[in-house]
Amino acid sequence: MNAIDLSRRNFLVSAGAATGGLSLGFHVTLGEATGQGVSPEVNAWVVIRPDDKIVVRVGRQEMGQGTLTGLAQLVAEELDADWSKIETEYPTPGQNVARKRVWGDFATSGSRGIRNSQDAMRKGGATARAMLVQAAANEWKVAASECSVDKGVISHKGSNRSTTFGKVAQAAAKLEAPADVKLKDPKDWKIAGKPLLRLYQDGKVNGAQVYSIDFKIDGMLNAAIRDCPYWGGSLKSFDASAAEKMPGVKKIVRIDKNAVAVVADTWWRAKTALEAIKFDYDPGPHGKLDTAGINAMLDEGLTAKEAFVGNQSGDVEKALAGAAKKIEATYTFPYQHHATMETMNATARWTADKCEVWTSSQNAEAALATASQAAGLPLDKCDVVRMDLGGGFGRRATSQDYVRQAVLIAKEMPGTPIKLIWSREEDMLHGCYHPTTKCKLTGALDKDGNLVGLHMRISGQSILATIRPEALDKGRDMATFQGLNAGGAEGKLGYTIPNLLVDHAMRNPPLRPGFWRGVNNNQNAIYLECFVDELAHAAGVDPLEFRRRMMKEHPKHLAVLNAVAEKANWGKPAPAGIYRGLCQHMGYGSYVAACAEISINAQGTLKIHRIIAATNCGHAVNPAQIERQIEGSFAYGLGPLLMQEITVKDGKVVEENFDTYPILRMAEMPSVESIIAPTNDFWGGVGEPTIFAAAPAVLNAIFAATGKRIRTLPIGAQDLRRA
Amino acid sequence: MAKININGRVVDVTVEPDTPLLWVIREQIGLTGTKYGCGVAQCGSCTVHVDGVATRSCALPISAMTEAQKIVTIEGLSPNSSHALQKAWLANDVPQCGYCQSGQIMAAAALIAQTPNPTDADIEREMTNICRCGTYNRIKTAIKQAASAARG
Numbered sequence: 001m002n003a004i005d006l007s008r009r010n011f012l013v014s015a016g017a018a019t020g021g022l023s024l025g026f027h028v029t030l031g032e033a034t035g036q037g038v039s040p041e042v043n044a045w046v047v048i049r050p051d052d053k054i055v056v057r058v059g060r061q062e063m064g065q066g067t068l069t070g071l072a073q074l075v076a077e078e079l080d081a082d083w084s085k086i087e088t089e090y091p092t093p094g095q096n097v098a099r100k101r102v103w104g105d106f107a108t109s110g111s112r113g114i115r116n117s118q119d120a121m122r123k124g125g126a127t128a129r130a131m132l133v134q135a136a137a138n139e140w141k142v143a144a145s146e147c148s149v150d151k152g153v154i155s156h157k158g159s160n161r162s163t164t165f166g167k168v169a170q171a172a173a174k175l176e177a178p179a180d181v182k183l184k185d186p187k188d189w190k191i192a193g194k195p196l197l198r199l200y201q202d203g204k205v206n207g208a209q210v211y212s213i214d215f216k217i218d219g220m221l222n223a224a225i226r227d228c229p230y231w232g233g234s235l236k237s238f239d240a241s242a243a244e245k246m247p248g249v250k251k252i253v254r255i256d257k258n259a260v261a262v263v264a265d266t267w268w269r270a271k272t273a274l275e276a277i278k279f280d281y282d283p284g285p286h287g288k289l290d291t292a293g294i295n296a297m298l299d300e301g302l303t304a305k306e307a308f309v310g311n312q313s314g315d316v317e318k319a320l321a322g323a324a325k326k327i328e329a330t331y332t333f334p335y336q337h338h339a340t341m342e343t344m345n346a347t348a349r350w351t352a353d354k355c356e357v358w359t360s361s362q363n364a365e366a367a368l369a370t371a372s373q374a375a376g377l378p379l380d381k382c383d384v385v386r387m388d389l390g391g392g393f394g395r396r397a398t399s400q401d402y403v404r405q406a407v408l409i410a411k412e413m414p415g416t417p418i419k420l421i422w423s424r425e426e427d428m429l430h431g432c433y434h435p436t437t438k439c440k441l442t443g444a445l446d447k448d449g450n451l452v453g454l455h456m457r458i459s460g461q462s463i464l465a466t467i468r469p470e471a472l473d474k475g476r477d478m479a480t481f482q483g484l485n486a487g488g489a490e491g492k493l494g495y496t497i498p499n500l501l502v503d504h505a506m507r508n509p510p511l512r513p514g515f516w517r518g519v520n521n522n523q524n525a526i527y528l529e530c531f532v533d534e535l536a537h538a539a540g541v542d543p544l545e546f547r548r549r550m551m552k553e554h555p556k557h558l559a560v561l562n563a564v565a566e567k568a569n570w571g572k573p574a575p576a577g578i579y580r581g582l583c584q585h586m587g588y589g590s591y592v593a594a595c596a597e598i599s600i601n602a603q604g605t606l607k608i609h610r611i612i613a614a615t616n617c618g619h620a621v622n623p624a625q626i627e628r629q630i631e632g633s634f635a636y637g638l639g640p641l642l643m644q645e646i647t648v649k650d651g652k653v654v655e656e657n658f659d660t661y662p663i664l665r666m667a668e669m670p671s672v673e674s675i676i677a678p679t680n681d682f683w684g685g686v687g688e689p690t691i692f693a694a695a696p697a698v699l700n701a702i703f704a705a706t707g708k709r710i711r712t713l714p715i716g717a718q719d720l721r722r723a
Numbered sequence: 724m725a726k727i728n729i730n731g732r733v734v735d736v737t738v739e740p741d742t743p744l745l746w747v748i749r750e751q752i753g754l755t756g757t758k759y760g761c762g763v764a765q766c767g768s769c770t771v772h773v774d775g776v777a778t779r780s781c782a783l784p785i786s787a788m789t790e791a792q793k794i795v796t797i798e799g800l801s802p803n804s805s806h807a808l809q810k811a812w813l814a815n816d817v818p819q820c821g822y823c824q825s826g827q828i829m830a831a832a833a834l835i836a837q838t839p840n841p842t843d844a845d846i847e848r849e850m851t852n853i854c855r856c857g858t859y860n861r862i863k864t865a866i867k868q869a870a871s872a873a874r875g
Contacts (some may be wrong), residue, residue: 064820064856197816204821207756207797207807211822214755221752247739268746272739341760341768341855390758390822391855424761440835624816628861632819635857658765658853667847669859 024350039317040173042131044102045075045124047089052152053104054081056121059096059103060113061362063389063396064632064666066625067113069198071121075112077192078125078184079132080513081165082151088199092382093368107363109397109515111685113586114621118162118683126181128172128413133717135172136163136306136461185617186680195624212360212387213345213421220347220417221250222267224274228258229429230651231510233284235260235330238337243273252277255408265410267421286510287651294436294509294648295332301459301505302330302440308506309576314499316444319453323444327538329531331441332712333523335646336434336639337661338518342390343427344402348410349417350375355407356417360389362397374407393478393636396469398432398514425656432514433653434463437480439527439543444499449539451550453499456484456527462506463513463520478503482520483587483692484528489682491521491587494534494557496549501568511648517636518691521587526713529583534548542568543582543700556679557584560614568595578609581692581700588685590617594693596670604721608638608668608698613690615677626686631672639664641695643714726790729754730799733790740786745769747785748796750800756797756825760853767852769868770826771796777849787817797825800832808832819856826852828863835870 039049047055056075062068068088076086096103103118105112129149136154137144140161140269147156155162186193203209228235235258243262244252248269252258260277264270301307320326346359348371355375359368364386372382384403389396406420418710422430437460444453462477471479483491516522536546544565551558561584565571574580577599584593597610613630643662647654655661695713703709707723724737727744729752736751748757748771757780760768764779769778772795783794788794800806802814808831818824827850834849836839841849846863854862 012759064818066819192826196755197813198818201813201816201821202804204799204818204824205812205828206804207754209754209821211758213759214749216753216755266746266750268742268750269739339855341758341766341820341853343759389820391820393855419758426761478781628816628819631860632857635859636855657763658761659763663766663853663855664857665853666850666859666863669857671860 005505013062030481034434040169042128042169042172042178043124044099045121046079046128048165049152051088052082052085052166054079054085054152054165057103058088059106059118061106061108061364061389061392063108063362064197064312065113065620065629067108069625070114070621071117072199073192073194073196074118074122075125077338078122079129079187080149080151081113081153083191083196085152090386092383092385093364094380096365097363097368097685099550100341100570106365107397108392109394110530111606111686114492115589115683115685116609122183123181124258126183127177130178130181131172131175132165134175135168135527139168139171140432145678193506194623196622198625209388211342211390212358213342213390215358215387215419215616217347217417221263221265221413222270223261223263223418223420224267224270224423225259225261225405225426226274226279226418226428227426230281230283230287231289231512232286233257233651234282236280236282238280238456239278243276246273246276246717249273253283253409253412255405259405261409261420263413263418267419271423276501282508284653288327289651290649291405291647297507297509298436298438301507302438302457303472304505307457308476309501309503309505310478311484311493311500311502313486313488314453316453316455316499317500319444319499320442320455323453324447325445325538325692327443327445327535329441329534329709329711331527331530332438333436333526333640334713335436335511336430336644336653337428337646338393338395338514339518339661339663340391340393340395343422343424345419345421346403346406347417347419349415350407350410351414353377357382357384357407358387359384359401359403359406360396360402361385361403362389362392362394363400367400367403370403374404375411391607393517394519395432399512401430404419428656428661429653431512431653433511434516434521434522435463437523439463439523440528441531442534443531445535445539449541451497454497459503459505459507461513463515465506465508466513479503480520481524483524483585489589493660494554494584494586495547496553497550502619511653513648517633518587518688520691522587522637522640522695525583525692526696526699529585530699530709532699533581534709538597542571547582547584556591556616557586558582560591560616560677562616563677564595564612567673567675568597570595572640579701579705581702581704583690583696583700587689587692589682590615590684590686590689592689592693594697596700597699598705600702600705600720600722602721604719606715606720607701610671610673611694611697613693614676614677615690616677616679617684617686617689618678620676620678623676627674629686630674630690633688634672634694634706635664635669637691637694638668638698640713640714641698642668644717645714645716656679725785725788725814726791727785727788727794728790730796731793736785738785741784744780744785744788744794748780754796755800758822758825760823766823767830768823768826770829770852771827772833773786775833775836777830777852800828806832807869807873808835808865809863811872815861815865815868817858817865818859819858823852823854827854831862831866835866835873839870839874841866841870
């Protein structure tokens with residue numbers, strides 16, 4: 001895509017020299033940048049070249065989830081374009097600022113890429129189509145309503161004339177945009193809704209794709225950095241006398257008080273010199289903190305008097321007191337690291353009147369704001385070129401700390417572009433960790449085995465309290481209750497429980513938390529869905545039937561659960577040695593369910609054979625890409641279940657690389673069967689929702705196989721031999 | 724000064740002897756298709772072929788290489804993405820973010836050169852590279868398809 005071409009050229013080539021549709025100059029609007037009579041911008045979203053190539057501008061960021069392809073499909077659909085002529089480009093956040101945020105929000109997180117951009121982009125496509133048709137009609141002196149469009153060719157049947165988008169684009173660009181356009185009914189989609197192959201795959205199989213870690217520009221130097229590894233600690237002093245003399249070293253700088261960066265001709269030399277520096281740290285107030293201490297903090301919260309209420313109905317205390325059977329269990333979910341394959345990195349060039357950044361971010365607008373602040377320059381003197389991401393998963397949405405560092409280093413060497421790359425160790429030690437929580441669940445069954453009361457006490461870290469304190473509601477972090485809410489389009493609890501209390505004792509250890517694919521749904525789904533399974537067994541009711549009894553008022557939750565149960569032949573005997581477990585949950589506006597099939601051998605070795613997963617994401621813009629997201633989300637979400645855990649010792653994170661933070665590999669990957677069941681009456685997310693269905697389904701299957709409840713993750717070395 | 728044979732070309736490089744092959748490839752030769760992931764030979768993003776053997780280049784010092792050893796990177800695997808694996812990767816729409824895929828393809832290419840008809844167990848044993856997007860099942864399908872195409 002054009003962002004790649006951009007990276008290969010000098011960022012500041014004059015706008016007039018650009019032959020494509022992309023502005024390369026600073027704050028030259030894209031329309032002007034295309035040059036007079038070259039590639040007219042029909043509107044902010046659509047540029048059409050004379051050769052009929054269509055450039056769709058995308059505010060959201062591609063990072064492997066397929067959003068770029070999906071959004072382009074939606075625009076192409078409304079245009080009635082020829083899909084083979086579609087290209088995309090990323091406007092920069094500086095251009096977005098200059099044009100009053102015409103492309104909307106760039107933030108690509110919370111599974112919002114398509115659902116929160118579809119309306120504006122479909123309208124952009126439909127508006128452009130109307131203008132192109134009007135331009136052709138004007139030329140032919142016929143009514144626009146008599147013209148039709150097919151694959152970018154505009155025809156007027158009455159006079160047997162036809163033309164192409166490319167031929168009328170210039171005239172169309174001069175027309176007034178219609179105020180109101182009608183969007184297509186999704187049932188008439190021909191490009192959207194189809195399982196098209198993803199755009200720009202070729203560069204990913206031949207090494208040509210340029211990620212920001214690969215970016216090069218004339219005169220560029222490389223930097224390696226070490227920030228204080230102690231959460232809440234500080235750098236007292238450092239001795240760089242040996243490092244200064246090492247080959248290739250250009251400068252050693254201390255930034256933000258606690259970080260030291262070595263700038264050298266190559267990154268390897270910068271990193272080698274960094275390792276020769278002697279650091280003296282003050283571990284600070286949490287210097288003795290360890291995982292046991294954090295767990296003790298959370299345990300206290302499980303029974304604390306004060307807690308924020310997330311969802312409440314009836315009188316749970318009374319229901320528990322009058323229960324025919326009372327069941328109680330406590331679950332624990334540990335810290336997780338994003339471990340994107342591409343470590344954090346950014347290239348920055350700073351002068352007294354301009355700051356340029358090239359980086360991979362899930363939120364280029366936040367990267368721009370970060371760069372501006374670090375540069376000490378106003379927004380309109382800064383810009384960020386958006387590069388492809390080697391993984392995001394929320395890390396590159398939570399914090400733009402790497403951008404800040406790159407700019408601060410570049411500021412020490414005005415005019416010289418500096419590429420900062422974090423080593424894997426630096427990346428692991430300065431993560432935005434998926435927070436650790438525990439949950440104590442207490443359930444009341446009546447004499448007929450119905451769930452009449454449930455108390456879920458969550459204890460643990462709030463993400464928003466650290467990352468976005470302004471989003472707290474009188475101290476309460478509503479995101480803690482993802483998927484457990486009484487209502488709302490985002491994540492509604494799928495059960496009717498007459499007496500319910502879901503509350504949160506906020507306990508915030510000093511580690512920086514972050515949004516990790518699926519965020520709090522990951523553990524909330526485990527807590528609720530494993531406990532529901534426990535309750536079903538305690539009631540002596542089949543887990544599917546037990547759930548169904550509570551789901552009469554939740555038809556969409558029930559439909560996906562029924563779909564997986566049917567496909568798995570739930571209720572009929574599984575093949576010998578195979579055991580099944582179920583889960584259903586709602587998050588990011590979508591309804592998901594899973595049925596896991598596992599076996600455990602005599603040595604207690606777990607094998608996950610197959611996971612059947614269903615999702616109702618409302619509209620399925622590209623079923624093939626949704627299927628890939630389901631599979632991929634399971635690979636990510638099964639890691640914390642099986643082996644991944646971030647621990648803390650002496651105030652810092654213990655796991656510094658993949659030898660101690662093992663990642664799920666091919667041999668552990670189950671086969672995945674997807675059921676994509678859109679009901680076409682809402683827009684739900686895709687990238688995250690299915691992630692939280694996998695782990696609870698597997699845990700419930702483990703119980704079916706062994707009679708053992710695993711309530712502390714990861715499974716790791718826990719004994720899975722039959723009880 | 725060292726001489727290395729990379730993608731059929733003998734190149735002089737001036738680096739410290741402990742410089743890993745990965746960083747010679749990326750920073751001296753200028754080929755960035757081979758990726759940095761961990762630096763400790765765990766993730767496989769840096770996989771290249773050394774005399775046809777899949778090798779994690781991030782932990783291999785250049786001093787351990789000789790001019791006689793033939794290094795092939797993703798850029799040298801085929802002209803125009805024409806290797807059977809690359810075709811199968813595209814046909815199966817394997818990559819998501821794509822960052823690990825150079826390493827995955829190089830590991831797979833060494834596998835099918837050695838084992839033209841790999842079983843699932845062969846693939847799972849040899850393909851230990853990490854993919855955080857979770858493309859594993861599609862990689863497996865693509866390898867089998869490519870192996871079958873290569874056998875004819």
